[in-house]
Amino acid sequence: MTPGARVQAAIECIDLIADAARDSGAAADTIIARYFAARRYAGSKDRRAVRDLIYDVVRSIGDRPASGRGALIGHARANAPQLLALFGGIGHTPAALVHNEISSATNPAPGWLVEKLERRFGADTPRQVAALLGRAPLDLRVNTLQTTRDAVHIEGAEPTRFAANGLRTTLPLAVETTPQFLAGEIEIQDEGSQIAAAVCGAEPGMTVVDLCAGAGGKTLALVAAMQNEGRLIATDTDRGRLDRMGPRLDRAGVSIVERRLLNPGAEREKLTDLREAADLVVIDAPCSGTGTWRRNPEARWRLTPARLDRLNEAQARLLDLGSTLVKSGGVLVYIVCSLLPEEGEAQIAAWLRRNAAFKSVMFSNPTGGEAVNSLVLTPGDHGCDGFYIARLTRV
Structure with missing residues (x-):
């Protein structure tokens, strides 16, 4: 896929994600997986690049957008202006930009939600919301019915800060193909859930x-x-x-x-x-x-x-x-x-x-x-x- 085709794919997926959000449909991960299941020509690098772009856009647009195109243009104008050069209508690229084309505003969340979070965090709200919109690491819980945390060795994984049986990694890991997962020694679970x-x-x-x-x-x-x-x-x-x-x-x-x-x-x-x-x-x-x-x-x-x-x-x-x-x-x-x-x-x-x-x-x-x-x-x-x-x- 060309860079422009990746942008067009992201726009199409964001349209589907926004529709699903309105109609209580499938989660974004599921929608993206379905999209590429029907487009086998897209290689792993293409899929990763499109997925990353989609989530960058979703994180930067707090209100459900009217269109995936408007959301991507709004994100690009605020955070990644180089993407605007990929709108040209040639081949599989998005149609050329229109003068003063309307785009989605970038914001952390709808105003009514931010007001509610301010009741929780007060002056610390911007920092806390920024953390809420960051990228999550991969957390694992060691199954103590089968083994111990000290006995489980996964490259790049370190003990979690608070959960007694947790491991955390920021490296890519296909968890469900690991021998530890297949043996029932680990499960994917956020540290917060483990604490709960x-x-x-x-x-x-x-x-x-x-x-x-x-x-x-x-x-x-x-x-x-x-x-x-x-x-x-x-x-x-x-x-x-x-x-x-x-x-x-x-x-x-x-x-x-x-x-x-x-x-x-x-x-x-x-x-x-x-x-x-x-x-x-x-x-x-x-x-x-x-x-x-x-x-x-x-x-x-x-x-x-x-x-x-x-x-x-x-x-x-x-x-x-x-x-x-x-x-x-x-x-x-x-x-x-x-x-x-x-x-x-x-x-x-x-x-x-x-x-x-x-x-x-x-x-x-x-x-x-x-x-x-x-x-x-x-x-x-x-x-x-x-x-x-x-x-x-x-x-």
């Missing part, structure tokens, strides 16, 4: 409910902490996500997980046997994903005030549901990969007002310092994805 799993305090012999288990990232970390002893019920309303968990459990050598598909809006029906029976309930709730912008910068294009309201309602409903499963003296851990206060502190404060049977409890801060009853992780301060984590107990 550690805060849960899962122990051997417990009955644990992972209420929003998805494809099982935190489930696997919880089982490792339990040393594969006890009972873990992994639930979700998405059959596809639960199905994807199966091979991961097998590869990791896990035998104590029961996968349970719930009916959306009628989850209680499938959980009646677990009422006030769990030592630990983990709610990794659906959220805005503001903490994951390093990996999914197009998430800024997906979020609207109305969608945020719906997420807040879902979080409150899951907290109410999860609380019914915790036994006396048991623990509920609430996790969101969000940095918006209304999905974190405000959500927990409102829930505690209507759930007098629970109270916040202090826990050792995995990042150091004094004990806390909730923890905020940020890329700017901790080098991992952004999270809010709270730990509560039934009195």
Whole structure:
């Protein structure tokens, strides 16, 4: 592909990504993979160059653009003017620029979202948002059911700063082809997720409910902490996500997980046997994903005030549901990969007002310092994805 053809390919992909963001469609990575699956003539260098350009543009355009062309022109005018010379309409290059052609404005995020982040970070907002839009490293979690971190040797990988079983590399690594991955010794997992799993305090012999288990990232970390002893019920309303968990459990050598598909809006029906029976309930709730912008910068294009309201309602409903499963003296851990206060502190404060049977409890801060009853992780301060984590107990 010529440089101009790469720009045109990026424009076409950004159009698809923007449409998917509007319509709750596939993630950017999936769209890019599908695009090139239909264009086998593009070599690995072409695919890498186009992908990098796409993400550069998405990171620099905070509002969902009207067109991929406008987004790329806006990015080029602000950050890479040399790209403008590739618009010429010759061959597979983008059509020539029109005088005063309208383009997307560069900004970190929609104004209403920045205002919400300012409530979290105050004067530190520019630094924190810049970190949120940086490139994420590759984090791995060592599966202690199979090995130890000291025994795993991957070129360029170093121990993570806070997660006891984490490794981090900034080098390209096809993880799923490595012998360590195939042997079930490692999983891809951001250090923030590993810290969140550690805060849960899962122990051997417990009955644990992972209420929003998805494809099982935190489930696997919880089982490792339990040393594969006890009972873990992994639930979700998405059959596809639960199905994807199966091979991961097998590869990791896990035998104590029961996968349970719930009916959306009628989850209680499938959980009646677990009422006030769990030592630990983990709610990794659906959220805005503001903490994951390093990996999914197009998430800024997906979020609207109305969608945020719906997420807040879902979080409150899951907290109410999860609380019914915790036994006396048991623990509920609430996790969101969000940095918006209304999905974190405000959500927990409102829930505690209507759930007098629970109270916040202090826990050792995995990042150091004094004990806390909730923890905020940020890329700017901790080098991992952004999270809010709270730990509560039934009195």
